[in-house]
Amino acid sequence: MSAAQTSTGAILVLEDGRTFHGESYGAAGETFGEAVFNTGMTGYQETLTDPSYHRQVVVMTAPHIGNTGVNDEDPESRRIWVAGYVVRDPARRSSSWRARRTLDEELREQGVVGISGIDTRALTRHLRERGAMRVGISTVESDPAVLLERVRASGEMAGAELASQVSTTESYVVPALGERRYTVAALDLGIKSMTPHRMAERGLEVHVLPATATLDDIRAVGADGLFYSNGPGDPAATTHQVEVLQGALGDGLPYFGICFGNQLFGRALGFGTYKLKYGHRGINQPVMDRTTGKVEVTSHNHGFAVDAPLEGTSTTPYGEASVSHVCLNDDVVEGLELRDPEGKLKGFSVQYHPEAAAGPHDAAYLFDRFVDLISERKGEA
Incomplete structure (x- = not known):
C-alpha cells in the first residue's frame, strides 16, 4: 500500500458464515467469487492475469506479497482476471528494477477489490477442511450478515460456462x-x-x-x-x-x-x-x-x-x-x-x-x- 493512501476497513465473508476483518487492498468496493488458495511463493503477477482465475477470489498462502511490484513484461493476458485478492502482509514498497508500479496501484487501476491484514493461514485451513466456497469482500458493507446474504445469492462455479x-x-x-x-x-x-x-x-x-x-x-x-x-x-x-x-x-x-x-x-x-x-x-x-x-x-x-x-x-x-x-x-x-x-x-x-x-x-x-x-x-x- 502506498504511503499516501489511507487504509480503510474491509471484511471477508464465506458462504458458511466464517468472517475475517482486515484492511482494504486494491480497489474499494465489493466483489464476489469462489474462494480458492494458491501456494506459490512467487509469480503473483502471472497468477492475477491468468484467465483461469476468472470469477475466483484468490487467497495467497505466502504471507508477504507485492515486493517485486508489477512490470509490463510478465502479464499472461491483457488484464487481471481474478475476482478478488486476499493477502496477509502486502509489501510497503516495490524493490525490483523491473517494477513500473506497485501491486496495490495495479489492483486499484484495474478495479480489483482485495483485503489484507487477515490470517490467511486460518482461512486456507478452513478452505482445506470445508472446501472451496463462495465468498464476498467488501469495503462498503460493515455488517457481515448483510454481506453473507449477497454471497449466498451469487453464482456458483459448478455448472458455469466461462x-x-x-x-x-x-x-x-x-x-x-x-x-x-x-x-x-x-x-x-x-x-x-x-x-x-x-x-x-x-x-x-x-x-x-x-x-x-x-x-x-x-x-x-x-x-x-x-x-x-x-x-x-x-x-x-x-x-x-x-x-x-x-x-x-x-x-x-x-x-x-x-x-x-x-x-x-x-x-x-x-x-x-x-x-x-x-x-x-x-x-x-x-x-x-x-x-x-x-x-x-x-x-x-x-x-x-x-x-x-x-x-x-x-x-x-x-x-x-x-x-x-x-x-x-x-x-x-x-x-x-x-x-x-x-x-x-x-x-x-x-x-x-x-x-x-x-x-x-x-x-x-x-x-x-x-x-x-x-x-x-x-x-x-
Missing part, C-alpha cells in the same frame, strides 16, 4: 521463431501468452482461434495439429468444444491439451469430470509422468478433474485411452494419452502448466512431445 467470457473474439497468429515447421490451431479457452510462445520457440506457427471456433475453422487454417488451452469454468458445462474436439480426433488431427484442455479431452473420450474439494493451485505440485517414470514439480491451477481409471486402458471411438500422469499428493488424474490400435500416439494432455512462467520448467519437454507427435503423424519422423 471460457467464452475470457476468449479472444478475433483470431490472431503467433509466428514461428525461426524456420516454420508446422501450423497449429490453438483454441483460446483462456490461453496464457506464454503457451503459444513456447510452441513458436519450437518452429510452430500458432493460429489462436476464439472458443467458438468450429471444426471448419480449424481445417481452414491448414492445421497440422490442434491445441486446447487452459481456461475457467465447469468442463461439464462446456459442450461445443467437446464436439469440435471429437470431430478433430475423427479426422486424425494430432492433439495436445493443457489444464481445461485436459478435462475437455477426457470428456471427448467419454470420461466424466468432477469438482475437487479445494483444487490444486500453486507452483510446487509433484506429478509423475508414467511414460518416462520421471517425477516433475509442476504449476497447477484447477478445481475440476477427469474421472478416468488410473490403471489399464479404455476403449474409445478414437482409440485406446489411458492415464499418463498422476498427482503424487492425492492420485488425481494429471494427464491422458490416446493411442491407435498399433500403439502409436494420437493425442495427449496434461492437467498442469508446462509453459509455467515464474517456473517451474520441469515439464517444458511436453511441447517437444507435441512437435514429435505432429512429425510422426505426418510421416516425417
Whole structure:
C-alpha cells in the first residue's frame, strides 16, 4: 500500500458464515467469487492475469506479497482476471528494477477489490477442511450478515460456462521463431501468452482461434495439429468444444491439451469430470509422468478433474485411452494419452502448466512431445 493512501476497513465473508476483518487492498468496493488458495511463493503477477482465475477470489498462502511490484513484461493476458485478492502482509514498497508500479496501484487501476491484514493461514485451513466456497469482500458493507446474504445469492462455479467470457473474439497468429515447421490451431479457452510462445520457440506457427471456433475453422487454417488451452469454468458445462474436439480426433488431427484442455479431452473420450474439494493451485505440485517414470514439480491451477481409471486402458471411438500422469499428493488424474490400435500416439494432455512462467520448467519437454507427435503423424519422423 502506498504511503499516501489511507487504509480503510474491509471484511471477508464465506458462504458458511466464517468472517475475517482486515484492511482494504486494491480497489474499494465489493466483489464476489469462489474462494480458492494458491501456494506459490512467487509469480503473483502471472497468477492475477491468468484467465483461469476468472470469477475466483484468490487467497495467497505466502504471507508477504507485492515486493517485486508489477512490470509490463510478465502479464499472461491483457488484464487481471481474478475476482478478488486476499493477502496477509502486502509489501510497503516495490524493490525490483523491473517494477513500473506497485501491486496495490495495479489492483486499484484495474478495479480489483482485495483485503489484507487477515490470517490467511486460518482461512486456507478452513478452505482445506470445508472446501472451496463462495465468498464476498467488501469495503462498503460493515455488517457481515448483510454481506453473507449477497454471497449466498451469487453464482456458483459448478455448472458455469466461462471460457467464452475470457476468449479472444478475433483470431490472431503467433509466428514461428525461426524456420516454420508446422501450423497449429490453438483454441483460446483462456490461453496464457506464454503457451503459444513456447510452441513458436519450437518452429510452430500458432493460429489462436476464439472458443467458438468450429471444426471448419480449424481445417481452414491448414492445421497440422490442434491445441486446447487452459481456461475457467465447469468442463461439464462446456459442450461445443467437446464436439469440435471429437470431430478433430475423427479426422486424425494430432492433439495436445493443457489444464481445461485436459478435462475437455477426457470428456471427448467419454470420461466424466468432477469438482475437487479445494483444487490444486500453486507452483510446487509433484506429478509423475508414467511414460518416462520421471517425477516433475509442476504449476497447477484447477478445481475440476477427469474421472478416468488410473490403471489399464479404455476403449474409445478414437482409440485406446489411458492415464499418463498422476498427482503424487492425492492420485488425481494429471494427464491422458490416446493411442491407435498399433500403439502409436494420437493425442495427449496434461492437467498442469508446462509453459509455467515464474517456473517451474520441469515439464517444458511436453511441447517437444507435441512437435514429435505432429512429425510422426505426418510421416516425417
